[in-house]
Amino acid sequence: NVLGTTLGKDMEFAECVHPFPEYNNRRSLVVMADYVTTEAGTGCVHTAPGHGDVDFETGLKYKLPILCPVDSQGKLTEEAGERFKGMFVFDANIPVLKYLAELNCLLGKENIKHQYAHCWRCKNPIIFRATSQWFASIDGFRDEALKSIDDVQWIPSWGQQRIHNMVSDRHDWCISRQRVWGVPIPVFYCDNCGEHLINEATIDSVANWFEKEGSDAWWAHTAEELLPEGTVCPKCGGKHFHKESDIMDVWFDSGSSHMAVAAKRPELSWPVAMYLEGSDQHRGWFQSSLLTSVAVAGRAPYESVLTHGYVVDGDGRKMSKSVGNVIVPQDVIKQYGADIIRLWTASSDYKADIRISPKILKQLAEVYRKIRNTIRYILGNTNDFNYETDAVPFNEMLELDQWALMHLQLLKKEVTAAYESYDFHVLYHAIHNFCTVEMSSFYLDILKDRLYAYKADSKERRSAQTAMHEILMDLIVMLSPVLSFTMEEVWQFMKKPANAPESVQMLPWPEVKEEYINEELETKWDNFIEIRSEITKVLELARRNKQIGHSLDAKVELHAEGEALAILKSVEKDLATLLIVSQAVIVEGAAEGAEATGREDLKVTVAAAEGHKCERCWIYSDEVGQDAEHPTLCKRCAEAVKA
Numbered sequence: 001n002v003l004g005t006t007l008g009k010d011m012e013f014a015e016c017v018h019p020f021p022e023y024n025n026r027r028s029l030v031v032m033a034d035y036v037t038t039e040a041g042t043g044c045v046h047t048a049p050g051h052g053d054v055d056f057e058t059g060l061k062y063k064l065p066i067l068c069p070v071d072s073q074g075k076l077t078e079e080a081g082e083r084f085k086g087m088f089v090f091d092a093n094i095p096v097l098k099y100l101a102e103l104n105c106l107l108g109k110e111n112i113k114h115q116y117a118h119c120w121r122c123k124n125p126i127i128f129r130a131t132s133q134w135f136a137s138i139d140g141f142r143d144e145a146l147k148s149i150d151d152v153q154w155i156p157s158w159g160q161q162r163i164h165n166m167v168s169d170r171h172d173w174c175i176s177r178q179r180v181w182g183v184p185i186p187v188f189y190c191d192n193c194g195e196h197l198i199n200e201a202t203i204d205s206v207a208n209w210f211e212k213e214g215s216d217a218w219w220a221h222t223a224e225e226l227l228p229e230g231t232v233c234p235k236c237g238g239k240h241f242h243k244e245s246d247i248m249d250v251w252f253d254s255g256s257s258h259m260a261v262a263a264k265r266p267e268l269s270w271p272v273a274m275y276l277e278g279s280d281q282h283r284g285w286f287q288s289s290l291l292t293s294v295a296v297a298g299r300a301p302y303e304s305v306l307t308h309g310y311v312v313d314g315d316g317r318k319m320s321k322s323v324g325n326v327i328v329p330q331d332v333i334k335q336y337g338a339d340i341i342r343l344w345t346a347s348s349d350y351k352a353d354i355r356i357s358p359k360i361l362k363q364l365a366e367v368y369r370k371i372r373n374t375i376r377y378i379l380g381n382t383n384d385f386n387y388e389t390d391a392v393p394f395n396e397m398l399e400l401d402q403w404a405l406m407h408l409q410l411l412k413k414e415v416t417a418a419y420e421s422y423d424f425h426v427l428y429h430a431i432h433n434f435c436t437v438e439m440s441s442f443y444l445d446i447l448k449d450r451l452y453a454y455k456a457d458s459k460e461r462r463s464a465q466t467a468m469h470e471i472l473m474d475l476i477v478m479l480s481p482v483l484s485f486t487m488e489e490v491w492q493f494m495k496k497p498a499n500a501p502e503s504v505q506m507l508p509w510p511e512v513k514e515e516y517i518n519e520e521l522e523t524k525w526d527n528f529i530e531i532r533s534e535i536t537k538v539l540e541l542a543r544r545n546k547q548i549g550h551s552l553d554a555k556v557e558l559h560a561e562g563e564a565l566a567i568l569k570s571v572e573k574d575l576a577t578l579l580i581v582s583q584a585v586i587v588e589g590a591a592e593g594a595e596a597t598g599r600e601d602l603k604v605t606v607a608a609a610e611g612h613k614c615e616r617c618w619i620y621s622d623e624v625g626q627d628a629e630h631p632t633l634c635k636r637c638a639e640a641v642k643a
Contacts, residue, residue, distance in 0.1 A: 008032070019105040022081050031062045050130040068130050072178065089127060134176040134185055134246070138291065142167065145294045153304035155422055156351045163282040163290070173291065175249045182247030184218040188227060192238035201228050218243065255288025258301035275302045278310060306422055308350035314357025327356050336365050339483045343368055346424040346482045367432055371483070374435040375475065375490055377444055378468045381451045385465040388497060392463045394516060400574075401467040402516070403525045404443045407434070408471050409516045415478045416509070424482070431479060439471075442529060446578055453617040455640045474510040527567045528578070534597035535579055535604055541595070542606040552618045555583040557605040559591040564601040582609035582620040616641070 014030040031047060035054050049059025050068030059066055069079035076084045076092060083099065084092050100106040117126050138145070145167050154160040176185055186206040188197040205228045209217040218226070223241040232239055263270040271293075277285055286305055293301035312318055313325040320326070332341055344364050348354040394402065411434050418427035447464050454461045472494065480487040484505070491504035501507060535558065539551050548554045556579065560568050568575065568586050575584040594603035609620035614634040625631050627638035 019100065019103055020081065021103075022083075029062060029064060031058055031064075033058055051128050053128070056130055066130050070127065070129055072129075074127070090125070131178065133174050134187070136173040136175050136291075136295075138167070138170050138173055141291075141294050142170070144298060145290055148290065148294050148300040152300050152302060155304060155306040159279075159282060159305060159307045162279075163287060166283055166287060167290070173249075175252050176246040177249050178245075179247045182250065183215050183253050185244045185246050185248050186218075187244040188223050188241040189244070190233035190236060190238045191240040191242060193233060193236040195233055195235040197231070197233065197241060202231070251284055251288040252292070254285050255290075255292045258289055258293060259296065262301070271299065271301050271303055273302070274304045274306055276306045276308070279307045281307070309353040312353045312355055314355055314360060316353065316355060327358075327361075332361060336361060336368075337485070339486050340364055340368055342482050342484065343428070347428040349425045368483070368486075370440065371432065371435045371479070372486060374439050374444070375472065377440075378472045379490065379493055381447075382465050382469050382472065382495065384456060385462070385469060386495065387466070387469050390457070390462050391466045391469070392459060396459075397463040397466060398460065399521070400443065400446065400525075400578075401463045402518075403521060404438070404467045405470060405513075406516050406518060406521060407438050408474060409512050409514070412474060412478070412510050412512045416512075419481070427478070428482070431475070435475075442532075444468075446580065449577060449580075449617060449619070453637055453640060455643045476504055477507050477510055480504050480507075524567070524570060527563075528571055531564055531567055531599070531602060532579065534599055534602060538595045538597060538604040538606060539579075539581070547606060548608065550618065551580045552582050552613075552620070553609055554581045555585070555607045555609045555620075556581050557585050557587050557591070557594070557607070559587045559589065559594050559603040559605065560601060561589055562601040564599055582611070
């Protein structure tokens with residue numbers, strides 16, 4: 001039975017009478033709410049300024065009373081009337097419906113399922129209550145705080161804009177919390193008139209108690225004991241007080257820790273060098289520390305702020321015991337050792353969420369093994385080397401050794417810059433590539449013949465050992481912040497210089513030797529390495545086809561022209577050694593039947609090596625058998641064995 005229609009806006013400021021007779025003096029104002037949308041359901045809905053943030057704002061706008069008839073235990077108060085007083089708020093739904101029916105005011109009832117606020121920890125439904133709170137106003141020093149943000153180094157740089165936006169939009173900081181534990185708010189209230197009491201004298205008195213007994217003194221003593229003797233209410237002269245029951249916001253606690261810790265202890269410094277936490281702390285610890293520091297000292301409490309992501313599983317999911325995808329560090333340490341966790345940390349780009357899983361850890365264990373084996377190889381081949389007496393000057397070293405030391409200098413530049421900018425994943429990849437690509441796959445592989453076959457004290461061998469020793473010394477220092485335990489172990493096994501420190505952690509940071517860097521040399525060898533990789537592919541194909549066994553069983557003819565010819569000619573004297581074959585011949589121009597490579601200016605022919613195989617170095621040559629004393633050795637190996 002439609003009695004009539006009207007627009008909602010025409011009902012604004014109309015007054016409605018409460019259906020309960022005991023509330024007949026209570027009027028409800030019809031108000032407008034633009035946050036009620038057609039998507040969420042529109043019409044006449046109740047507004048409770050004491051039980052919701054948007055309703056509270058509406059209450060302020062229309063000057064509505066902030067009614068909150070629910071106490072801190074969730075029970076209805078006297079404001080709800082004698083009939084409902086003391087009921088738990090959720091238990092009152094049915095009695096209210098029954099009372100409406102009794103008054104013939106219940107037009108209908110229906111169960112509606114909708115989203116509702118729940119506790120994130122225990123998952124139970126909650127209600128909002130408007131209560132008296134303590135606030136700190138940001139308006140008085142916001143501009144100063146924003147300026148301080150610009151004086152800080154933010155890592156990554158987007159953190160600066162993120163916290164700037166949050167501070168610029170902030171007005172009041174609610175610093176009180178309704179908890180049964182925490183640091184109390186040191187405010188007293190007059191029992192007679194209810195006036196609050198807080199001044200310099202009361203703060204100093206409470207601080208003295210806290211210094212003696214800790215913050216528990218607040219609960220262990222009465223208000224009269226905590227206050228200075230003779231304290232009276234400035235409003236009514238009352239002498240009896242009770243204590244504030246709210247605690248301080250925990251962000252205020254942590255946000256003032258820089259003053260309580262760094263500024264107080266002589267062994268520490270203020271402002272601190274760095275704050276380090278997750279990306280959620282731009283609205284938390286980073287910001288609360290900034291605000292307390294600017295308010296008191298006029299500047300940020302930190303020189304730099306580093307933000308990291310969160311650790312998630314291999315599929316990018318949050319770790320949860322219920323899901324069963326939690327990786328426990330102690331279990332990883334038992335299986336792999338602590339250095340694998342440190343290596344995983346360094347390998348991750350912490351600016352985003354960091355993934356970890358058994359598969360990822362297994363891959364990192366392989367990386368660790370490759371780095372460790374590179375160092376182990378160098379340790380084994382420098383065991384008879386004394387750097388102070390056996391080292392070869394750089395300008396007298398073989399060119400390949402000079403190339404290796406030059407790449408070490410480039411590595412030091414990259415790693416040092418990565419450490420200084422906290423880009424640990426960059427140094428991880430740089431060192432990993434250096435050990436596996438430039439060292440193990442190229443330089444150290446080629447060195448085997450020189451290290452194993454030449455005379456122990458030959459210049460060729462000492463040149464290689466000099467380079468390896470320098471590489472090892474610098475490598476263990478660069479790796480020591482990450483693979484701390486492994487590098488400490490390496491340091492104990494190394495042949496150390498005189499007066500060497502006890503720990504690798506006490507060694508100076510490696511300095512870049514600019515005089516070792518030669519762009520022309522780098523270009524020459526980088527070009528050769530590219531050509532060598534093409535030749536190696538052809539040798540590998542010949543090995544798979546059982547044309548040869550080991551690469552030293554081969555003789556290669558390199559049919560080259562143009563750029564490839566010039567590059568190969570530049571290393572012609574050592575070409576067989578560099579390719580790890582017994583013989584290598586450069587033939588100018590193309591050839592029929594030669595194996596094509598990835599380059600148009602190079603083709604390769606692989607044949608069986610000529611001559612006899614030396615039992616010691618495995619290289620085929622016509623010189624094997626020329627020494628009567630050692631008929632199975634080549635000339636070089638025979639001389640080395642005699643020596």
